Amino acid sequence: MKLNSANIETRLDTLYDAVVIGGGMGGLSAAIYLARYGLKCLVIEKGRGRSIWMQETRNYLGIDPDTPGCNIVSHGTKQAVGWGADHLRAFVEKVTDEGETFAIDIKVGKKSSKYYTLRSKYVIAATGVMDVLPRLDDMQNVYNYAGYTLHVCMICDGFDMWDQKAVLIAGKEAQINAAFVLNWFTPYISVLTDGKFSVSAAMKAKLAEHGYPLYESPIARFEGENHKMSGVTLADGTLVEATTGLISMGSIYHNHYLKEIDGLTWDGENLVTNDMTQTTHERIFALGDLKQGLNQVTIAVADGTKAATQIWRNIRRASEPRKWEANIEKETIKRAAVAAR
Amino acid sequence: MKLNSANIETRLDTLYDAVVIGGGMGGLSAAIYLARYGLKCLVIEKGRGRSIWMQETRNYLGIDPDTPGCNIVSHGTKQAVGWGADHLRAFVEKVTDEGETFAIDIKVGKKSSKYYTLRSKYVIAATGVMDVLPRLDDMQNVYNYAGYTLHVCMICDGFDMWDQKAVLIAGKEAQINAAFVLNWFTPYISVLTDGKFSVSAAMKAKLAEHGYPLYESPIARFEGENHKMSGVTLADGTLVEATTGLISMGSIYHNHYLKEIDGLTWDGENLVTNDMTQTTHERIFALGDLKQGLNQVTIAVADGTKAATQIWRNIRRASEPRKWEANIEKETIKRAAVAAR
Numbered sequence: 001m002k003l004n005s006a007n008i009e010t011r012l013d014t015l016y017d018a019v020v021i022g023g024g025m026g027g028l029s030a031a032i033y034l035a036r037y038g039l040k041c042l043v044i045e046k047g048r049g050r051s052i053w054m055q056e057t058r059n060y061l062g063i064d065p066d067t068p069g070c071n072i073v074s075h076g077t078k079q080a081v082g083w084g085a086d087h088l089r090a091f092v093e094k095v096t097d098e099g100e101t102f103a104i105d106i107k108v109g110k111k112s113s114k115y116y117t118l119r120s121k122y123v124i125a126a127t128g129v130m131d132v133l134p135r136l137d138d139m140q141n142v143y144n145y146a147g148y149t150l151h152v153c154m155i156c157d158g159f160d161m162w163d164q165k166a167v168l169i170a171g172k173e174a175q176i177n178a179a180f181v182l183n184w185f186t187p188y189i190s191v192l193t194d195g196k197f198s199v200s201a202a203m204k205a206k207l208a209e210h211g212y213p214l215y216e217s218p219i220a221r222f223e224g225e226n227h228k229m230s231g232v233t234l235a236d237g238t239l240v241e242a243t244t245g246l247i248s249m250g251s252i253y254h255n256h257y258l259k260e261i262d263g264l265t266w267d268g269e270n271l272v273t274n275d276m277t278q279t280t281h282e283r284i285f286a287l288g289d290l291k292q293g294l295n296q297v298t299i300a301v302a303d304g305t306k307a308a309t310q311i312w313r314n315i316r317r318a319s320e321p322r323k324w325e326a327n328i329e330k331e332t333i334k335r336a337a338v339a340a341r
Numbered sequence: 342m343k344l345n346s347a348n349i350e351t352r353l354d355t356l357y358d359a360v361v362i363g364g365g366m367g368g369l370s371a372a373i374y375l376a377r378y379g380l381k382c383l384v385i386e387k388g389r390g391r392s393i394w395m396q397e398t399r400n401y402l403g404i405d406p407d408t409p410g411c412n413i414v415s416h417g418t419k420q421a422v423g424w425g426a427d428h429l430r431a432f433v434e435k436v437t438d439e440g441e442t443f444a445i446d447i448k449v450g451k452k453s454s455k456y457y458t459l460r461s462k463y464v465i466a467a468t469g470v471m472d473v474l475p476r477l478d479d480m481q482n483v484y485n486y487a488g489y490t491l492h493v494c495m496i497c498d499g500f501d502m503w504d505q506k507a508v509l510i511a512g513k514e515a516q517i518n519a520a521f522v523l524n525w526f527t528p529y530i531s532v533l534t535d536g537k538f539s540v541s542a543a544m545k546a547k548l549a550e551h552g553y554p555l556y557e558s559p560i561a562r563f564e565g566e567n568h569k570m571s572g573v574t575l576a577d578g579t580l581v582e583a584t585t586g587l588i589s590m591g592s593i594y595h596n597h598y599l600k601e602i603d604g605l606t607w608d609g610e611n612l613v614t615n616d617m618t619q620t621t622h623e624r625i626f627a628l629g630d631l632k633q634g635l636n637q638v639t640i641a642v643a644d645g646t647k648a649a650t651q652i653w654r655n656i657r658r659a660s661e662p663r664k665w666e667a668n669i670e671k672e673t674i675k676r677a678a679v680a681a682r
Contacts, residue, residue, distance in 0.1 A: 029402045029639060036400060036500040038353045038526070059377060061642045063403050072403040079406065083500070122648040156651065159424070180662060184653075185379070187663035211665030255455040265673060273635070275616070283482065293616070294650060298370060300400045302643030309496065309635060312525075322528035324552030 002081060003042070003088040005108045008116060011022035011086065016040050016120035019104055019309050021257065023071075024051040025297045027126030028076035029304025035083035037312040038057075042086040042118065043077075050128050050289065050296070055147040055227075055254050058295050065278060090130035092257045095123060102283070121283065122311045125271065127254035128289040128302070133247060134169055134194050134219055141221050143313055150245040154178065158185040160244070166190070167232050167242040169213075169219070171249030172184055172197050178248040179212055187211070190240050192232065195220045251254060254291060267292055276310040277303045285311070342423060344383070344429040346449045352427065357381050357461035358444055359652050361644035362433050362598065365390040366410075366638045367628035368467030370645025376424035378653040383427040384418075384457065385447060391469050391630065392638070396488040396568075399497055399639050410616040413638075433598045434462060436503065443624070446473060462624065463652045466612065467645070468595035469630040474588060475510055475560055482562050489568035492585040495519065496637065498525040501585070508530070508573050509553075510560070512590030513538050519589040519669045520553055528552070531581050537572050557583055596631060608633055618644045619653040626652070 003011060018034055020027045023045025043325035054069030081087050090106040093115075104118045106238065131152040133142050142150075151157040165188040172175045175200070179189050182248040191207060193199060207214050217234040224230040231241045253269035263281035265272040271279050271286035279286050285307035288300030342540065344352060359375055363367045364386025367560075375382040385486035395410030422428050431447040434456075445459045472493040474483050492498040506529040511517045517540070520530050532548060534540060536559035548555050558575040565571040572582045593609035604622035606613040612620050612627035620627050629641030 025402060029400075032400055032402060038500065038503065059370075059373055060403070060644070061366060061373060061417045061420070061645070062401070062408075068402075076402045078404070159379065181657070183663045184657050185662075187665045189665065208668075211668035213668060227438060245676065285399075294646065296643075296646050297642045298639075298646040302637075302639045304402070305400070305635065305637050305639040316522070316525050319525075321551060322524045323550075324528045324530065327552035327554060328550075 001086055005084050005114055006086065008090075008108060008114075011042070011118060012116060014119070015101065016042050016086075016118065017315055018042075018122040018124055019102070019118060019120035020046060020124040020126055021095075021104075022046075022049065022076060022128060022254070022287075022290075023087065024049040024073060024126060024128055024300065025076070025290070026128070026300030026304045027071065028080050028126065029301040030078035030124050030126065030285075030287065030308045031085040031087075031304070032076070033305055033308030034311065035080055035085040037308060038084075039308075039312060039315065042088060042120070043080060044088050044090050044092055044104070045077075046091045046127075047089060049073075050130055053131075053147050053154075057297065058160070059303075091218075092127075095257045095261060095285075097261055097263075097281075102276075103223045119316070122285065123283065124285045124287060124307050124311075125255065125258060125290055126287040126300070127257075128300075129250055129251035129253050129295070130249060130303065132171060132249035134249070136219065136221065138221065140143075144227060145222050145224065145229050145245070146247070149224070149243065150222065150247065152247050152248060154182055154185070154296065155294065157246075158182065160186050161246070164188065164244045165242045167192050167196060167240060167245040169245060169247045169249065171197055173203055175248040175250065176203055178246065179207070179210070181187070182246055183210065183212075186244075190215060190242060192219060192234075192240070213240075229286035251289070253290065258284070275306075277307045278310055279302060299300075309330065342427055344427050346455055349429065349449060349455075352459060353457060355381065355460070355669065357383050357427075357459065358656055359463040360385060360443070360459060360461035361385075361465040361467055362445075363467035363469060363595070363628075363631075364418060364428065364514070365392040365414060365467060365469055365629070365641065366417070367469070367571075367641030368465065368646045369414065369421050370642040371399060371465050371467065371626075371628065371649045372421035372426040372428075372645070373417070373424060374646055374649030375652065376421055376426040377650060379425075380653060380656065383429060383461070384421060385429050385431050385433055385445070386418075387432045387468075387527065390414075394472075394488050398638065400499070401642075410638075416462065427564055427574070427633075432461075433468075436598045436602060438602055438604075438622075438624075461655070463626065465626045465628060465645075465648050465652075466596065466599060466620075466631055467628040467641070468598075469641075470592035470636070471593050472588060472592055473512060473590035475590070477562065479562065482592070486563050486565065486568060486570050486586070487588070490565070490570045490584065491563065491588065493588050494636065495523055495526070495587060496635070498587075499523065499543065502526050502587070505529065505585045506583045506584040508533050508581060508587060510535060510588045510590065512682060513539055514544055516589040516591065517544055518589065519602070520548070523587055524551065524553075527585075527625075531556060533560060535573075535579070536576065563574055592630070594631065599625070616647075618648045619651055 017039035051069035096103040217236040265280040289304035391413040392410035417671040422644040606621040628644035
C-alpha cells in the first residue's frame with residue numbers, strides 16, 4: 001500500500017523480505033516481481049529521479065515513443081502497489097548491515113521531517129544517477145531544452161539528432177571524446193567547454209582534423225522556443241547555431257547510503273554485480289545505472305526481474321516446503337487401517 | 342517497411358547490417374534499437390510465436406497486466422517499421438556463414454511458396470521456444486484453458502495460482518520436480534503424468550510425503566467454462582478438481598537454422614552468450630528464451646538492446662568517422678592563405 005507519514009508507523013515492526021531503494025524503472029520492475037512472488041517488499045522513492053526527466057521514451061518495446069518517463073513511473077507504481085508492494089516517498093539516509101537484516105534509516109517529509117528505521121532481509125539499490133547539466137544563472141533556460149532537443153543520452157536520442165547541427169557540451173577534456181561517437185549520427189558538431197576547462201593541443205588538433213569547431217567561452221543562454229533549440233549564445237557574444245545538443249558532463253551517483261557497507265565491490269561509482277544483479281555482498285543487489293553496463297530503461301527493467309527472482313529463490317530455498325496436510329493425514333490413517341487388518 | 346511476396350524482390354541486392362530472425366519481444370526490441378542506430382535491418386517472423394499465446398502480460402513495467410502478448414507484438418512491429426526497420430512474414434530455412442556475410446534462405450507464403458536468399462553482416466537469433474502442451478484428440482479443449490488458467494510459466498503466473506487447487510502436468514519424471522517449487526504458491530497440487538511415463542518409487546514416496554496425489558491415467562479432457570478450469574477428467578473416469586494448472590512438459594526450441602553453423606556453443610538447446618548476448622560466433626547474437634537464463638519478456642527486451650548496441654559498436658568502429666567537411670576546407674583555405682602571405 002501507499003505509505004506516508006500518517007501510516008508509516010504501522011510498518012516499524014515489519015521485517016521486509018526486500019526494500020527497494022529507488023522507485024524508477026528498475027526499482028518498480030523489481031517491486032512488481034517481488035510482490036508477485038508473494039514477498040513482502042517496500043519501494044522507497046525520493047522523487048525527481050532521472051526517468052521522470054525523460055520527456056519521451058523512444059526505445060522501450062510496447063510503449064508509445066512520446067510517452068514521458070513520469071507516466072511509466074506512475075503507472076508502474078500503481079502496478080506494484082496493486083500487486084501488494086508498499087511504496088513510500090522518503091529519503092534514505094543510511095543503510096546498516098546488521099548481519100541477518102539491514103536497518104534502513106529514512107527521513108520522511110522535507111519540512112518538519114520525521115525520522116524512522118525500517119528493516120529488511122535484502123536491499124535492492126536502484127537509485128541510479130542524475131546527469132550533470134550546465135549551471136546557468138537561469139536554470140529554467142536549461143530545463144526548457146533538456147530532455148527535449150538537448151539530450152543527455154546518445155543511445156536514447158542520437159537518432160533524433162540525425163545530420164542536425166549539434167552542440168556537444170563537455171565538462172572536462174575526456175568528455176569531448178563523445179564527439180567521435182556522436183559523429184555516427186551527425187558530423188555537424190560544435191564543441192563547447194562552457195569555459196570550465198582548458199583543452200590540450202592534441203585534442204584541438206583532433207577536433208580541427210574532424211572539422212568540429214571548439215568554443216571555449218562560457219555559455220550565456222540557450223536560444224529557441226517551444227523546447228526547440230536554435231542555438232547557444234556564449235558570454236563572448238558568439239551565437240553557435242544548433243538545433244540539438246548533447247550534454248556530456250558525467251553523472252551524479254545516488255549511492256551515498258551504501259558507502260559504509262563492507263563487502264561491496266566498486267568500479268568507480270558503479271557497483272560490480274553478477275549476472276543476476278547480485279553485488280559481492282550476497283544480500284545487496286544493484287540495478288540499472290547504478291551497476292556496470294548500459295544505462296537504458298530496458299536494462300533496468302530486466303535487472304529488476306533478475307534481482308527479484310534471485311531473492312525469491314534464496315528465500316524459497318531457505319523455507320520449509322508447503323505440504324498438502326489433509327492428504328498426508330488421510331494417507332497416515334489409511335496406512336494405520338491397513339496395519340490394523 | 343513491411344515486406345511481402347509482392348515487394349521482397351526489391352531487397353534481394355540489399356546487404357543488411359543485421360537480420361533478426363524472430364519477431365517476438367526480443368527481436369522487435371533489437372529492431373527498434375538497430376533502426377534507431379541508423380542500421381539497415383530486417384525482422385523475419387514466421388508467426389505463432391510464444392508471446393502471441395500470452396493472454397495477459399503480468400510483469401512488464403508500464404503495460405496494463407491484462408494486455409495480450411499479441412498486442413505488444415503488433416505495437417512493437419509498428420514501432421520498428423516506423424523507425425525504418427524492414428519486417429517480413431516468412432520462414433527461415435537455413436543460415437549459411439559466408440565468412441563476411443550470412444546467406445539466409447527463406448520461404449515466403451505457406452501455399453505456392455516462393456524461395457529467396459537474403460544477406461546480412463550479422464544475425465540475431467530471436468526465435469525462442471514453444472511450450473509442449475498435452476496432446477488431446479480435441480486440441481481446442483487444451484487451447485480453451487492454456488494461457489488463461491492453465492499456465493506454462495511459474496514465474497509469470499504462480500501468483501495467480503495462489504492457494505488454489507492446481508494440476509501439475511509433467512512430460513517425464515524430472516519435470517515433476519516443478520511441484521516442489523510450485524508449492525511456494527500453492528500446496529494443493531495434483532500431479533498428472535497423462536499416462537505417458539512411469540514414476541519411480543522414490544518420486545512416489547516424495548510426492549506422498551508432501552501430500553501431492555499422483556494420477557497416472559491419461560487426460561481425457563479439461564473441464565470448466567469461459568477459459569476457467571474446474572478440473573481434469575482422466576481416461577479412467579476420475580475427476581481431478583483444480584481451478585488452475587501448470588504444464589511442465591518442456592520446450593521446443595526453434596533453432597534448426599543454426600545447427601550447421603560452426604563456432605556456436607550450445608548448452609543443451611540454449612545458446613551460450615556473453616553479457617552483450619553475443620554467441621561464441623562473433624557475428625551471431627542470441628536473445629531471450631533461445632539463450633541461457635530466465636525466459637521473461639523483460640529479459641528478452643533488454644537482450645534486444647544489448648545485441649543491437651554491440652552490433653552498432655562493431656559497425657561504427659569499423660567505419661570511417663564522419664567529418665564536417667566544410668570546416669576542414671575552410672581551415673585548409675585559411676592555412677593556404679596564411680602560407681601565401
